[in-house]
Amino acid sequence: MARKKRQTLAVAELIARKRDGGRLQEQELRDLVAGFMDGSVADYQMSALAMAVFFRGMDFDETVAMTLAMRDSGKVVSLDAIDAPKVDKHSTGGVGDKVSICLAPIVAACGVVVPMMSGRGLGHTGGTLDKLEAIPGFRVDLSVREFRTQLKQIGCALIGQTGDLAPADKRLYALRDVTGTVESIPLITSSILSKKLAEGIDALVLDVKVGRGAFMKTEPEARALARSLVRVGTLAEKRVSAVLTDMNTPIGYTVGNALETTEALEVLHGEGPDDLRELTYELAGEMLRAAGIAKTKAQALRHVERVVKDRTALEKMRQIVEAQGGDPRIVDEPDRLAVARHHAACCALSDGYVTDIDPLELGFASMGLGAGRSRAEDRVDPGAGIRLHVRVGDQVRAGEELATLYTSERSRLSVGTERVAAAFRVGKQRPSVRSRIIGTIRR
Numbered sequence: 207m208a209r210k211k212r213q214t215l216a217v218a219e220l221i222a223r224k225r226d227g228g229r230l231q232e233q234e235l236r237d238l239v240a241g242f243m244d245g246s247v248a249d250y251q252m253s254a255l256a257m258a259v260f261f262r263g264m265d266f267d268e269t270v271a272m273t274l275a276m277r278d279s280g281k282v283v284s285l286d287a288i289d290a291p292k293v294d295k296h297s298t299g300g301v302g303d304k305v306s307i308c309l310a311p312i313v314a315a316c317g318v319v320v321p322m323m324s325g326r327g328l329g330h331t332g333g334t335l336d337k338l339e340a341i342p343g344f345r346v347d348l349s350v351r352e353f354r355t356q357l358k359q360i361g362c363a364l365i366g367q368t369g370d371l372a373p374a375d376k377r378l379y380a381l382r383d384v385t386g387t388v389e390s391i392p393l394i395t396s397s398i399l400s401k402k403l404a405e406g407i408d409a410l411v412l413d414v415k416v417g418r419g420a421f422m423k424t425e426p427e428a429r430a431l432a433r434s435l436v437r438v439g440t441l442a443e444k445r446v447s448a449v450l451t452d453m454n455t456p457i458g459y460t461v462g463n464a465l466e467t468t469e470a471l472e473v474l475h476g477e478g479p480d481d482l483r484e485l486t487y488e489l490a491g492e493m494l495r496a497a498g499i500a501k502t503k504a505q506a507l508r509h510v511e512r513v514v515k516d517r518t519a520l521e522k523m524r525q526i527v528e529a530q531g532g533d534p535r536i537v538d539e540p541d542r543l544a545v546a547r548h549h550a551a552c553c554a555l556s557d558g559y560v561t562d563i564d565p566l567e568l569g570f571a572s573m574g575l576g577a578g579r580s581r582a583e584d585r586v587d588p589g590a591g592i593r594l595h596v597r598v599g600d601q602v603r604a605g606e607e608l609a610t611l612y613t614s615e616r617s618r619l620s621v622g623t624e625r626v627a628a629a630f631r632v633g634k635q636r637p638s639v640r641s642r643i644i645g646t647i648r649r
Contacts, residue, residue, distance in 0.1 A: 217241070217251050218620060232271040237376050239275040247426035250379060256378070256387040266390035269434065272440045274393070274528045276400035278373035283350055285321065285406035288358055291497035295489055297413040298401055298421050298431070299331040301565035301572075303459035305413065305485050306334045306364070307470035308478075311523035312490050313363035315513040318497040321357055321405050323367045326579045327586065330419070330569025332466065335366050340464035340543055340588035344532035360525045372400040395434045399442065409445035409496035411489055412436075416644065417454035419565030425450070425545040425644065432647045440649050445496050450632040450644035455598055456565045456643075458482040462577040462591010462612065464543040471540035474520045479597075485642050487511075492646065546576070546589035547613040548617045554602040558632040563598055575622045587614050592626060599639045602632060 220234055229236075240293050241247030260410065264272065293313065297303055308323060312322045324346075327333035335346045346366045348356065356363040369376075375397050382388050402410050412435050414554035415421070432448035439446030458479040460469045470478050471484055472478035491506030500506035513519040524537045536542050572578055576587030590613045596602055611622050 216634045217247055221254050221258055224255060224262055227262050229265065230268055232267075232269075235268065235271045235540045236275045236278075239272070239279055243374055245329065252378060253381045253385045253387075256382050256385060256390070256393060258570075259392055260387040260590040262586075263390075264265045266434075266441060269392045269395050269438050271394040272443060273403065273438055275401045276374040276378070276396055277403045278374055279348070279400075281368075281370045282404050282405065283321075283353070283371070283406040285354065285357065287318070287354075287615070288319055289367050290317065290361070291409065291499070292321055292357075292407045293411065293493045293497050294320065294322055294405060295411045295493060296398060296403060298415050299400075300415045300453040300457060300460045301330060301332070301419040301569040302464035302466065303332060303415075303630040304334075304337055304384035304458065304460075304470040305482070307337060307467060308364050308482075308519075309486050309489055309493075310364055311474060311526060312486065312513055312519040313493045313512055314360070315519040316490075316494055316499055316509045318361070318493060319357055320362040320493075321353065321407060322362070322364050323371075323405055324364065325367065326581070326582075330566055330573060330578070332461070332463070332569075332572075332578065335468075336363070336586050337463045337467045337586070338364055338474050338517060338532075340467045340531040341417060341527060341536050346439050346525060346529045347631060348530070352381060352616045356529050360522070360529060362522065362526055362579060364526060364530070367401060371404040374601055380604045391431050391434050391513050392611065394431060394439050399439055403439075403442060405443065407444065409493075410439060410495055411492045412446065412448040413485075413489055414448050414450050414451055415453035417452055417565070419456065420453035428644075429647070434648050436649060445647060445649075447492055447648045448495060449560065449646050451485060452640060452642050452644055453565060455563050456568050456594070459594045459597070460591060461568050461572040461594075462575070463586060463588045465591040465593055465612070468543050469541040471523070471537060474514065474523055474537070475540075476514050476570045481642050488643050511543060544589050545591070546614040548613050548616045550611050550621060550623050551607045552611065552623055552626045552630070554597060554604055554606045554607045554608055554630075554632055556604050556632055558602065560596050560598050560602060560630065561609075561633040561635070561637045561638045564596070564629040567625050568592055571622050571625035571629070574625065575611060575618050576615060590614060597639075599637055601636070
């Protein structure tokens, strides 16, 4: 009893120190995380610490210590036996973000090993795993042994995070989610990097999205997060860079799992929407530079264009799909991926130019059609979603179709159509269309 009281008192002292703006030492943070995992630090104490960090922040040394402590709370994968640069990419999440599906095989085809661990969709943002599982038979739940073997054999694997990688992050995030402490840059940084550093990578490229459809709504917020991620990742002895990208409109023409996977595969055929190709090529170039394959942006772009043109990237995707139990015919014929059978059109009410498409409205509309989750345990409908027929800047006539909605439950269409209609703005003046790429932050 006396020992438990001393431990409780010590934890309370650490919380109070951070509450008052003090620093926590590396060993103190390691002890807090270890205690959180073994039960000697209670959930309410960790929640109080998160609130103290939310208001008082952490310096970079504290954030590194927190990141490494959470990384070391579970298994750390070793990929040292693979003699090639190992680079992953992480996106902070958006609407229509299917980039990973075409990015990974392109980068792997250029000679980089890509151990890509992704997540599932929640709320208005989609998840790469759900999109991959729209391919019949595709397995994302590989064991660490299967993961290593596939990386050795074909240089790329697209899988879900296993429960024994950075388990402290999952537990802490669950507390932050219900205590109003999600929007803390040090805690976001340690959450993202603890998982990625457990993968055994040499380098990491971050796609930090900014805008209405992103977690960070303003550019200053996004830059602050990007700088924190790059600095902390570098202090943790990894090569880390961040690309700031615009998320004020949906990426490409599709929102929904099978629809987005089809569109991503089109990029590997040298087709697909301009903005999706722009994002994919920019991030691929940054990954090639991080791997040492290319020294300049122009050199990296030549590598990317070559593997798309000669279909090496397409063949790499075929190998990935086959290795993970999926139907490889989908790679050559993306239209084989079926959409849900009930559909409805959303039409323009007036002549003019499309001046805005709100990604947040489309994200929630897609979720309502069955393509996303409001709770982590919800099942998704792979064929549900939205196909846009126009982009910002396009001219439209009254009655022209702006989008088609798909769902397996007809009853979902009426509310979905209302939300999709609310996402569009049509005006008399053609708006300017900006690049997706805002800037890059390196060490």
